Structures are given as C-alpha cells and as structure tokens.
Amino acid sequence: MKNVSRIIPCYAADTSGVCSALYEFGGMTVVHDASGCNSTYSTHDEPRWYDQRSMIYISALTELDAVMGNDEKLIADIVSAAKDRSPAFIALCGSPMPMMTGFDYRAVAEDIQHRTGIPTFGIETNGTRSYVDGASKALLALVREFVHDMPKDSFEGTTVNIIGATPLDFGMTGAVESMRRYFSEHKIKVISSIGMGSTLDEIRKAASAKVDLVVSYTGLETARYMEKEFGIPYICGVPVGETVQAETCCAALHEAAHGGRPMSVMYRGKCVEEKAERLVIGEAVTAGSIAFSWHILTHSAVDVICPPDIDAPLSPDKKDLPLLSEDEITAYLSDNGIKTVVADPLYRYILPEGCKLIELPHFAFSGRCFARDMRDIINNVNKEFFE
The missing domain is CATH 3.40.50.1980 (Nitrogenase molybdenum iron protein domain)
Known part of the structure; x- marks a missing residue:
C-alpha cells in the first residue's frame, strides 16, 4: 500500500501515453480494454479530442472473451475497421485485463498486418505504469516502422x-x-x-x-x-x-x-552541493530545464522530483529524485525545509505549512482542471514567473 495516494491524484496511465503520442499521425490506435473505457483515453487525458479527429478505438473486451481467450474476435474487428478506415498504421495496446490473461501483442499484431497489409505494431502496456512509459514505447515503435536512413537535409545551418x-x-x-x-x-x-x-x-x-x-x-x-x-x-x-x-x-x-560533444542543458553545476530550498516537481526534462533556469536566475541550488518516471537517468548531476509516492514526496518536502515549489496546483494540498507554491499546471497530472491556466513555457516562464 506504499504508493497509494490519499490526497493527490496519480499521473495518466501508459495507455493514455500511447494514444497521445500517436494521435496526429493518421493511424488507428486500439486499446484492448473493457467496453465503456474509451472515454478515459480519448477525452479525460486528451485535450485534442473535441477539435481534431483521431482513430482511437476500444476492443470492448467482455468477461467471457477474457476467460476464454477469444483473440479472434479482436482480430476480426480490427481487420474490419481497418478496411473501412484505411489507417496509415495500426497500434494495439492494452490494460490490466489482457496482462492478466497473458495476451500476446506481438503475435496478434503480426496476424493483423498479414491480413490487412497495413503496418501494425503491438505496444505492451498494462495500465499500471505512467504515461511516460506508454508514450516512450509508442514513439519508438513509430520511428522503427517509418524512419529509415537518408541523406542529410541541404539546409546549411x-x-x-x-x-x-x-x-x-x-x-x-x-x-x-x-x-x-x-x-x-x-x-x-x-x-x-x-x-x-x-x-x-x-x-x-x-x-x-x-x-x-x-x-x-x-x-x-x-x-x-x-x-x-x-x-x-x-x-x-x-x-x-x-x-x-x-x-x-x-x-x-x-x-x-557540427560534430561537437552533446552537452546537458539541465546541469545545475556546483550548487548541487548546497542545501536546496527551491524545488520543481514534474516530468524530468521539463522540470530539469525549469530548475536550470531558476538556478541561473537565483545562483542557488534547485532540486527536482520526478514522480511520473521510473528512474531519472536524465539528471546529469544525479540530483533529480524519482520519488513515486505521495508519502515520499511529503516527507522530502518536510525533512529538507523546502520553502518554494514549482508544481501543478494540486500539489498545494501536500505542501508543508509556510511553503510557497508557484503554479505550473501539468495536464498529465490534473487533466482538464487547470487546462486553461497551462503555460507555454517557451514564452511564459521568465524571471517574473519565479517571483
């Protein structure tokens, strides 16, 4: 029960990550899940749903299908839909139920591709990991399928x-x-x-x-x-x-x-040895980049907590913390005397007394609650933002 959240919500699941990552590319994404669950992936975790069309379907897995392992019904439904819709590709991902029944994504994807002639890939999600895991697998599958070696662009820069x-x-x-x-x-x-x-x-x-x-x-x-x-x-x-x-x-x-060694743009230098009173909570790269900016502006240490990530290998200074549970985050904030936090507004309810919150809504965390308040961090995170 260590990772149970009593106050704050969990992050969007890996299945939502797949749907989001593949949304705009003309493919058909099929989630192997129970009937009625499509709204979770296509509306609650997807702000484009009302303005931009995408082929996101649910398998409508029934109890009998799960118990009997009726994969043919799923395959036939996908093949029929693909013939009607002619997608650029087909992506098949899943929820906890096919995980428990031992569903073979790769084999089913190969069968569908053989019957349709459409590039098809299975993405092994199970609904228990965060959106980071699902989106990561989806983008990798997309690139493996469609990106091939070619000459470099003629642009001089x-x-x-x-x-x-x-x-x-x-x-x-x-x-x-x-x-x-x-x-x-x-x-x-x-x-x-x-x-x-x-x-x-x-x-x-x-x-x-x-x-x-x-x-x-x-x-x-x-x-x-x-x-x-x-x-x-x-x-x-x-x-x-x-x-x-x-x-x-x-x-x-x-x-x-131009042949130089890639460098980190999130490294916070010697200040990592100092005790930080400032903290950013969020996805690793965004949070690390904001922490870098904050560190440069204040010349002081800034810590990062990355709840949606399984680990934090992106941290060049080994200072980013993969704290997953509400209790771990609460304890860290209290034990280390953090005075100012940049995070989604819903984190307000677990901050220690006297800790200042600078709100930065995160759709994967609070969904549509603060969608209108989300910032374009390329244009709207500057010195005034931290004050």
Whole structure:
C-alpha cells in the first residue's frame, strides 16, 4: 500500500501515453480494454479530442472473451475497421485485463498486418505504469516502422528533430510552434516534431536531421535508437522562456550538429552541493530545464522530483529524485525545509505549512482542471514567473 495516494491524484496511465503520442499521425490506435473505457483515453487525458479527429478505438473486451481467450474476435474487428478506415498504421495496446490473461501483442499484431497489409505494431502496456512509459514505447515503435536512413537535409545551418512533445506534458499551449519560431530565429531548422505538431510524412524525413532535441522523458529511448541507427546525436532540454537556459539549448544544438560533444542543458553545476530550498516537481526534462533556469536566475541550488518516471537517468548531476509516492514526496518536502515549489496546483494540498507554491499546471497530472491556466513555457516562464 506504499504508493497509494490519499490526497493527490496519480499521473495518466501508459495507455493514455500511447494514444497521445500517436494521435496526429493518421493511424488507428486500439486499446484492448473493457467496453465503456474509451472515454478515459480519448477525452479525460486528451485535450485534442473535441477539435481534431483521431482513430482511437476500444476492443470492448467482455468477461467471457477474457476467460476464454477469444483473440479472434479482436482480430476480426480490427481487420474490419481497418478496411473501412484505411489507417496509415495500426497500434494495439492494452490494460490490466489482457496482462492478466497473458495476451500476446506481438503475435496478434503480426496476424493483423498479414491480413490487412497495413503496418501494425503491438505496444505492451498494462495500465499500471505512467504515461511516460506508454508514450516512450509508442514513439519508438513509430520511428522503427517509418524512419529509415537518408541523406542529410541541404539546409546549411543546424537541422533538428523535436522528440517527445505531447499535450500530456505541454498542453495545448502552442509550445511546439513557439519552439519552431525560436529555433528559426537562431538559424535552426526543425525537420519534424515526433509527438505532436508534424505529419507522418515529415516524420519519415527525421533521419535527415543533424541532431535530436529530447523535450520530455518520453523521447529519450527514440533518441537513443536514432543515435545508434543513424548516428544522430541528441541533447535533452526545453528552451525555457527568455533565459540563459534557452540560449544554452541553442548553443548545444549547434555544437552537437557540427560534430561537437552533446552537452546537458539541465546541469545545475556546483550548487548541487548546497542545501536546496527551491524545488520543481514534474516530468524530468521539463522540470530539469525549469530548475536550470531558476538556478541561473537565483545562483542557488534547485532540486527536482520526478514522480511520473521510473528512474531519472536524465539528471546529469544525479540530483533529480524519482520519488513515486505521495508519502515520499511529503516527507522530502518536510525533512529538507523546502520553502518554494514549482508544481501543478494540486500539489498545494501536500505542501508543508509556510511553503510557497508557484503554479505550473501539468495536464498529465490534473487533466482538464487547470487546462486553461497551462503555460507555454517557451514564452511564459521568465524571471517574473519565479517571483
């Protein structure tokens, strides 16, 4: 019972991460789950649902199907829907029930692809992990299927892929568009945004980029794969506001694209040895980038807690904390005398007395509660934000 939350909610599940990561690319995402559960993935955790169409379906798994292992019904339904809708690909993911019955995603995906001729991949989710895990697997599967080696883009400057941007972390704030504009002003051409803000045809050209920018933990495995397969270096970080961190991000991209060693844009230097009174709670890359900016502005230590992540390998200074439970986070805040926290507004209810909260809504955590208050952190996180 260690990870039970009594006050704050949990983060969106891995299945929602799959649906979000693949939402815009013209594919058909099928969640193997009980009838009536589609609203969780397509509305509660998806802000684009009312304005932008996507093929997200539920298998309507019944108790009898689960007990008898009736996979043929699922396969036949998917094949029929695919013939009607002609998706660019088919992605199959699941919930706790198929996990308990031992459902074979890879075998079923191969069967569906054989019958339809449409690229199909199974993504082994089980509804018990966070959206980070599901979105990470989905983006990797997408790139494995559609991105192949090709000559580099003829643009003379730096060319980049943005990897890992989804509304679960960035909301519908125009953050990807802001990154495109910011990079264009600094002679950086965006080839694709793998997550949202690009078409599947643009993603097919991803191997022509010179460097990858991982803007959330969900893009890390994809960047590692592209480095191994296509020799594309990557850096991790978000160009936050009008800060030194954003300038550092651009400099790092130029350096890595032209043969230099990739550098971290989240490193908080010697201040990690100091006792921190400031803290950021959230997804690892976004929180780390904000902490970097805060550290530069205040010349003081800033800690990071990453609840949605299984671990925190992105932390270059080994200071980011993968605290998963409400009790662990509450204890850390109290025991370490944290005075100011940047986090989603719902964290207010577990902060120690006298601790100041700077609100930064996170859709994967509080959903639609504060969706209107979400910030485009590329444009709207600056010195005034921390005051």
